[in-house]
Amino acid sequence: MIYVVSACLAGVACRFDGEANPREGVIELVRQGLALPVCPEQLGGLPTPRPPCELRDGQVLCREADGTLSDATDAFAKGAEEGVRLALLAGCTEAILKARSPSCGCGRIYDGTFTRTLVAGDGLFAAALRAAGITVRCDE
Template sequence: MKIMVSACLLGQNCKYNGGNNYSKKIAQYTKGHEVIPVCPEVAGGLTTPRIPCEIVNGVVTNKNGESKDKEFRTGAQLSLQKALDEKVDMVILQSRSPSCGVKQIYDGSFTGKLIDGHGVFAELLIQNGIKVLDVEDAKKYKTVEAIRRVHP
């Protein structure tokens, strides 16, 4: 089974603040499967660290008001192509990210308020019929096989 995972969840320091969101749980239960790390933001040419971004009126914008939409959408497209080329079975993504948010994203006010919605990469995956799972949902299961039974 091939699983694409947000690189920050695997310990890669690619978050906007230069850190990561390492998840021991994700690392444990993806063990024994082919894991393909991905960071659409880095793939789109953004540096680490970088100014935080949110989706503001449909445009990915950083906290200074500068559009980073092109970089986010380029990275999302490149990452989607990688998922398609690799024929991944599922993608586990970091919660709330303007790239990877599966269920919720920040509202664009940079105040920490969440709204229902998808990040640009998550949206592309969904549009292309690729199974996506929020890391918080994935953590509820003991094995990848258990996820597949509940989320076919």
């Protein structure tokens, strides 16, 4: 296995809104047995669908249906850790991740204000993969 990939890019309906972000190139890598699909948020025990969440100063904030914010940092951190465990177990050396996600985003993520404002930074899974020595790039 060479690549660990965001499961939503492989067509898995694991996004917060219950949808997927299929990318034919990623799906083809999985078909060829070259890529391992992982959704760190589901691995962290979060439900699908789930509230939209963003990272702010290392804390994961989720906007609940009534507009209040909850803290899901522990679940996101656990999912990132478990995702890295799977990637290393499978021998992955590179990652292809969904842009802008608070887990998978790499280089630029939303700023935690839920105003679709982007700032420099990595999601928790992307950062954990980098720390484990895996080369990370986004789908865009």
